[in-house]
Amino acid sequence: MFDNYYQRREVSNSDLTALKELMHPRPMFGDREAAFRFGSLVDAIITEPHRVNYYEHTVDGVPYAIGDWDKAQEMKRALRAEAKHDAFLAKVLEEASTQQVSIRNRQLFMYGNFSFYLDTRCKWDWWFPQFGFGGDLKTTSAASQAEFDEAVDFFDWDRSRAWYMDITGSARDFIYAISKKNFRVFKKFINRDDAIYQHGRDKYEELAFQYWCLDLSRKDDEAQP
Secondary structure, three states, X not given: OOOOHHHOXXXXXXXXXXXXXXXXXXOOOOOXXXXXXXXXXXXXXXXXXXXXEOOOOEEOOEEOOHHHHHHHHHHHHHHHHHHOOOHHHHHHHHHOEEEEEEEEEEEEXXXXXXXXXXXEEEEEEEEEOOOOEEEEEEEEOOOOHHHHHHHHHHOOHHHHHHXXXXXXXXXXXXXXXXXXXXXXXXXXXXXXXXXXXXHHHHXXXXXXXXXXXXXXXXXXXXXXX
């Protein structure tokens, strides 16, 4: 049903990221396209193995260099090893649904005293339907917990988690990130109304308002001053 997820019209967190980069460009270090491509490989190997051809080293028919392939496999092994000491992660890997899509029509937003609506969407790496919350899998260049904590803010992962939580009304959320440098696994748990959630929500509310203002295709959304 959701094979066309990236062609859907609802607003996603990625749309907000694209808008931020358009309105507030900043220097980017490293090969961003290569990093995104590698992250997609790790996501597929861990959460969507049916897309992976292990003999031809491809995902959806797209080939990957053997170096990237071997590193992605090592990162998967690192996550599995971590789960032997992390009971929650073990439950995530064993029981959570993967790549679950959530859609919310006419989600209400507030920016200051101004209210407006957007149709929104997100795609969970992991989702617990029985508990009503989920989380995200990341690859990171961080080599320590402190560096990972900084990455949560720098790459707007806090915004992403608040966005996902508010689409579904989740009360909690989580991130597991695997280091590309030393294969350490970092984690972050988010609860509604904690500092990470609030910071992320502040970020997305401003961008969502800017998106609403610029969405010239929107003709019939209601807004109130």
